[in-house]
Each structure stands twice: as C-alpha cells, then as structure tokens.
Amino acid sequence: MTITKSPLDGDDVSAVTTVQKSLLGRRIQIAGSASPKTDVATTHYAHEIVAQTVREILNSGGGLVLAAGKEPRPDGASPEAPSLIFDWTALDVVAECLRRGCCDAWPDKFGHPIVLTISEKAELDIPDGRRQLYDELVDSGRVRLESIMAGSRAATLIRQRQATFSDALIILGGGTGVEHLAHLYQSRRKAVVPLDLAIGASRDDGTGGATRLAKYARAEPNRFLRFTTAFAGTEAALSGLATRNCAVPSRHCIARSIS
Numbered sequence: 390m391t392i393t394k395s396p397l398d399g400d401d402v403s404a405v406t407t408v409q410k411s412l413l414g415r416r417i418q419i420a421g422s423a424s425p426k427t428d429v430a431t432t433h434y435a436h437e438i439v440a441q442t443v444r445e446i447l448n449s450g451g452g453l454v455l456a457a458g459k460e461p462r463p464d465g466a467s468p469e470a471p472s473l474i475f476d477w478t479a480l481d482v483v484a485e486c487l488r489r490g491c492c493d494a495w496p497d498k499f500g501h502p503i504v505l506t507i508s509e510k511a512e513l514d515i516p517d518g519r520r521q522l523y524d525e526l527v528d529s530g531r532v533r534l535e536s537i538m539a540g541s542r543a544a545t546l547i548r549q550r551q552a553t554f555s556d557a558l559i560i561l562g563g564g565t566g567v568e569h570l571a572h573l574y575q576s577r578r579k580a581v582v583p584l585d586l587a588i589g590a591s592r593d594d595g596t597g598g599a600t601r602l603a604k605y606a607r608a609e610p611n612r613f614l615r616f617t618t619a620f621a622g623t624e625a626a627l628s629g630l631a632t633r634n635c636a637v638p639s640r641h642c643i644a645r646s647i648s
Contacts, residue, residue, distance in 0.1 A: 412451035414496045416504060418555040419443070419455065420570055421563040421599055422474045424589025425463035432471045435561055435588050439475040442559060443482040450494035452502035454555040455479050456547065457523055458511030461591060473591040475561075477519055480505075484522055487529050501533035504554040506547045509539035548573060557581070560602070562588035564595025571602055581606070581613045 419439055423432045446453060457480060460472045472478070483503055486492065495502040505526065515523055526532045535554070537546045548566065552558075552573040557580040560567040567583075574581045583602035590598050606613040 412446055412449040413494065414450065414452075414499045415556040416452035416454050416502070416554060417442075417446050418551050418558045418570070419453065419475065419479055419560075420551075420558065420567050421561040421588075422566075422591035423471075423562050424591065424593060425473060427562075427588045429470065431586070431588055432473075435586055436471050436475060436478045438561065438584070438586070439478050440482050443479050444486065444491075447483070447486045447491045447502070450496075452492075452495055452499070452504070453479070453483065454504045454506070454551050455483070456511070456551070457505055457507050457515060457519075459514040460516050460519060477522075480519075480522060480526060483532075484525055484529075487526075487531055492531055501531055503532040504535060504551075505532050506535045506537065506551050506554075508537040508543040508547060510543065511547075512536075545569070552577060552579070555579070560584065560599040561586050562590060562600070563598040564590030564592055566595075567598050568595050568602070575612060583613070 419442060421435070423435055443453060456476050458476065459474075460477050461474060462468075462470050462472055492502045503526070527534055533554075535550050537543050537550065540546075544566065548570050552570065555574075558570055558574045559582045560571065561584040571581050571583065581602070583599040583606055585600055585603035587600050602613075
C-alpha cells in the first residue's frame with residue numbers, strides 16, 4: 390500500500406487514478422471495536438469512517454476481508470445505538486455496493502472480491518435482523534465464505550485466515566484482537582494502517598489497540614507502511630491519517646488511509 394495525496398483535497402484526476410490502481414485487485418481488511426464507555430457521537434464517527442472506507446475500496450476496484458457474527462451494543466442502549474463493532478456497518482455497505490454493481494471492476498482472476506470469515510458460533514450469533522442480509526451476501530456469488538470450526542482458538546484461527554486473504558489492514562480502536570492482527574500482517578510484510586481515533590475496545594482488553602499502534606506508526610513508519618519516494622523515511626504521510634478527535638471530516642480521513 391503506497392501513500393499518495395488525497396483526491397478529496399483538491400488534487401487532480403491523476404491522484405484519483407493512483408488510488409484506483411493501488412487498490413485494483415487487492416483486498417483490505419477493516420477491523421476494530423469501540424468501548425461501551427465511548428460517547429455515542431464518537432462511535433458514530435467511527436462507523437462513518439468504516440462505511441466510507443468500504444465504499445471507496447469497492448468503487449476503486451478493491452475487495453474486502455470482513456467478519457460476521459453478533460452486533461453488541463452498550464448495556465441498556467436502544468436498538469438504534471451504534472454497535473460496538475463495525476462488521477455489520479461494513480456488510481451493509483457491501484450489500485448496497487453489490488446491488489449497484491460497484492464490484493464490477495474487480496478482476497475475476499483474483500477470485501471473489503469479498504472474503505467473509507466466520508466460525509460456527511459466530512454464525513449462530515448473527516442477529517435475526519441481520520440474517521436476511523447475511524443470506525443475501527452469501528448467495529450473491531461475489532462473497533467467499535471461510536468457515537472456522539468452533540473451538541477455544543476460533544478467534545485466533547479466524548484472524549490467521551483473514552491475514553492470508555488480505556493485502557493490507559486498516560484498524561480503529563480495538564484491543565487484543567487488532568493487536569494480534571497487526572502482528573500477523575507485519576510478520577507477512579503487509580501494510581497496517583492504524584487510525585488514532587480514541588474509542589477504546591469493546592472488551593476493554595489489550596494494551597491500547599489501534600490508538601497505541603498509531604503512535605508507534607508515526608515513530609517507526611516503515612514498520613507499518615510502504616511509502617512512495619517522496620515520503621520515504623518520514624511521518625509526513627502518516628500525519629495525514631490523524632482524525633484529531635473527530636475534527637477531521639471522515640471522508641478526508643478515508644481517502645488518506647486507503648491511498
């Protein structure tokens with residue numbers, strides 16, 4: 390994954406072409422979670438980032454590696470409150486894009502554009518209100534379903550399988566899970582894009598998740614990303630990924646994170 394200027398910041402069409410070429414035929418995994426203690430507005434902002442990232446990737450000829458399962462919300466929250474994880478927000482947008490033919494640019498020689506990883510338990514945990522969407526995706530012909538047998542290491546096996554199919558990782562919030570994913574991608578010399586949005590983790594675990602890794606990425610950028618010559622050995626490009634506590638419009642953050 391290379392770093393280029395954002396096409397949403399007044400750049401010319403050549404910048405857009407660079408983004409599209411860099412994503413064509415490549416799958417990106419999006420992962421993370423938010424703490425139940427995080428304020429609703431900030432969690433909504435995180436979901437906006439995920440939704441717009443999915444649209445941008447698919448519109449640019451890229452694919453996705455995602456998961457499905459439960460849709461947890463803070464205790465006592467209304468059904469309309471944002472989920473603490475982002476899987477169904479991403480899958481909602483995938484379904485919308487598939488209906489509009491957004492995946493038509495994906496090269497068929499690379500297989501299915503969408504890889505959906507799921508365990509037996511996670512499939513049982515799918516909410517009734519999401520079952521129709523799940524069935525639509527599985528029956529679309531554009532989604533490869535990777536099933537993991539139930540067991541104590543199912544979460545670990547899912548992450549290992551995800552890292553196999555994906556070319557790069559975008560993470561926000563989260564704890565132990567995103568930290569393990571980042572390690573898997575780095576060990577395979579694949580790009581990791583940690584966003585700095587401070588939203589915690591749904592299980593309040595880990596050692597800081599994507600927020601901590603974003604700080605490390607600015608200190609040691611070459612461990613996380615492959616840079617174009619103009620940015621080699623600098624943190625200039627990574628500074629453009631900062632959300633600044635929701636102050637940066639989510640659409641700008643997205644263009645920078647996937648370019």
